[in-house]
Amino acid sequence: MRQRRAGDLKVVIAALAVAVAALVSVMTFADRLQRALKFQGSELLAADLVVRSHDPSKSEWTAEISRLGLQSARTVNFRSVVMRGEDSQLAEVKAVEEGYPLRGRLRVAADINLEDAPATGIPPVGTVWVDGQLIVLLNTAVGERVNLGSQQFVIDKVITLEPDRGGAVFAIAPRLMLNIADLSSTGLIQPGSLASYRLLIAGDVSLINTFRDWMRKREEVGVVLQDASNAQPRFRTALDKGEQFLGLATLVSMLLAGVAIARAARNYAQRHLDTVALMRCVGATQRKILEVFTIQILVLGTVGSIIGCTVGYAAQQVFVYLIPGLVAGDLPWPSLMPAVIGLAAGVITLVGFAAPIILRLRGVPPLRVLRRELGALPNHIAAVYITAMLTLAALVFWVGRDLMLASYVLGGSLTTIILLATLSYLLIQLVSRMRWGVGVTWRFGIAALARRAGSSTGQIVAIGIGVMAILLLTLVRTDLLQAWRTNLPPETPNHFLINIQPGQLTDIEGFFREQQWPKPHLRPIVRARLIAINDKSVRPQDFQDPFAQRVIQRAANLSWMESLQSDNKLVAGSWWRVQERALPLVSVEQQYAEALELKLGDRLKYQIADQEITVTISNLRTVAWDSFRPNFFLLVPPALLNGYPASYITSLYVPRSRAHHLSALIKKFPNVTNIDVDALLQQVRRLIDRVNSVLEYIFLFTVLAGIVVLYAAIQTTQGERRQEVAILRTLGATRRQLFIGMVSEFVVMGVLAGGVGALAAMMTGYAISEYLLSIPYRLHISTWLVGVGAAVTIVTAAGILGTYRLWRTPPWHILREN
């Protein structure tokens, strides 16, 4: 008896350890990867932190940077005309200091269309590095000279990738990069010149944070601090989605942990009923019993959690070795946080799930010693569900950094559990009515399921959740990731053509036809400056938000559209109808509206050339900026801006091999500017791919956790099964009959659990993709079939494996245990 109890204790500790191990391994791995991904976000900034200002950086800043031992590099950005003989071209000039870029690599090639390689250093004094497009536009070549301001430079290299250029998709001109030491000799930068100064900083996270706090305290006007979290929106989308997926994996494994612990805790309490009755018999008070079990639970929780933490850390470390090159460079060291959370989660969850049962144990009557049926635990203790849910909710909100995601997971799980439980219970009742229509072995299996309707429901729900998690993380995840990836299909536009004049539209379309390119979607742009909101004039300094300040400082692009593009989504208000196509309305992008604190019905006054126009906000929308199609913060009805000076913009996909056709286009229409975003696009794709492969492995851990839950759930009834097998064998049942009986129960249970689990997985997958990640998702009936098949296979295999040994044990041994 004592031996069996020791075995039970091991099961509880193992269940807890496995659950905590799953949690800690996923959390540690996710945490390390998240930090690594953040670091990759830094590559897109070329730094960990950027201080942007309209004036050169102050000496106090650099003094503080050196005091903290951080790295820094300055850049100065402005626009200027580059001359070569009679040819001239506007360029985005960037003067860089030695050390640039602090994060990521600049890539350059010896000439246009030659293989590129990471650059060593920055342009030497007296030379410039330029975009290939500038060379085409100026009819020049590498090695030739160009004039910038009052200084002459030799074109030394062609820039193919600039890590921190992401936000410059709408930069109106090609890049020219020079050494900051040459800047003053150009004479272009005078006090008051329109230039953007950036101080790039990199180093240890905590030191970066110290510097950021120091800067914030100074409250300098016109200074913007930028880090990976507020880097360019396109990359932010990619990073955010990656983080959301990781968060999802962690939360689901937590939920699985909860389910496994719940099963184990209940088992544990159930098995201690006799002990408690005996303790009461020999005079233990209720208080004493409570003390004994509280201590036991705490010790058990701590031991299980410590084992789990150790295994979890080891597992994720093994994993890091197994998949090298997951992220560029080394993964950051694991932090202690996941272990702390794992320990706490283990103990808290065990206590949370066990406390109401322990309180019940106090009330076990001593008479149970004589009549075993007394004081049995009811199948459903409301308090267990409530405390368990509260515990889980607290953990989910504590661990889940994304509150929104946490609410979805928690809400979804709660709904799922209730649905699963109701559905399972009803199905069990239905199946049990069918038991008279089947043979003895099947009847036995079904009867076993129905008799234990309460615990069968619990078991089916647990298995169902396991199935749901596995499906959600294998099939549905593939669908989700696929959907995300197809957001950037192979023929995503890689060139933008801007500054097309209204008179050139027909000719441009003709050119596209000649090249057999798809008909271009030409979008009009009218440059306008925001001068008043609700008749109150606005100035940049009226706003705290740096984005809002920029919006007011610069001219905005107003465009018009008949109907909403597929990469835009209405979030408030309504789109204009045909009869409203000339009304002074405006559709505002959500981020823009938030920055300027705008709401539906607000009136915005814009200045276009020397005219003024007031428009009323009729709707707000979100924009998928990573679609790489021309998109706008502001849209107006199509006929409103008739007669205003407009230019047009379009985007198109041109394979690298045919890039020279674009040169022909630019030669033919010299005023049109071609912006090559191919390198940028590649960068986003690489990021998505990297995040994807990381997710593949994170999900593998969670799937393992799901399988453990399945096993734990099946193990729950193994005790009862031992007795059943022994009795049946005594009565003369053959192995074949036992096998069919047992398989029938497992098959029925697998079908029920797999069916409801798969249904839940599809619904959750749909909800997550539709409402959380905003990517289209298609429901596949095959998911359901795979779910049922997998559940039947796993449940039956685990069940048979768990009971097979019993068939070989002489029945007398088992009967005498009882």
Added chain:
Amino acid sequence: MTPDAIVQAEALTKQVQSPEGMLTILNDVSMSVRRGETLAVVGVSGSGKSTLLGLLAGLDVPTAGRVILNGTDLSQVNEDERARVRAGRIGFVFQNFQLLPSLTAIENVMLPLELTGCPLPEKEARAGLTRVGLADRIAHYPSQLSGGEQQRVAIARAFATNPQILFADEPTGNLDEKTGGRIIDLLFDLNRERDTTLILVTHDRAIGIRCDRRLELSAGRLLGALN
């Protein structure tokens, strides 16, 4: 094998591993039971009575020696074949009833009938339960029945297939004296009605006296027949 012996044990020895080393529970026990005979195996707790019963019924395997049950040498066949030897021909009544908690009374009684392919298991089971006085309890689950009622279900199950041999292991051990008395009466009545061979293990000499023959076990050894 003795001509009309239905159960015969030859030099049975059973040893188990214990923390103190090898423990001999049964030591060189030989005996035989005639068809239709009622035999009581008596002895104090721990004398090896139940172990002997388990070996005779083929529910356990001896360390040495052999059991011939109904003409089959159990040491020569595997677990499945031993089950086949039991099916329909051997009935059991246990101290702790050993009913399946997930099945109702009638379903428990139907089990052995169905396992042997009886064409009308439900009718037979109903008749059996009526015979033991539980006609109004057939749809109850074991947990809804008293100890005496559970043992009646177990007796109905044991006699359901009209077995040739009935093994009973302390059938009144979990019951009060009055209920126990009724159960023993019922057991002997049915045994007479069906002309079954009964092998009964008990520490209660009063019950033992009701059998044709008594064997006493002490510390795993057979002391011999008692009168």
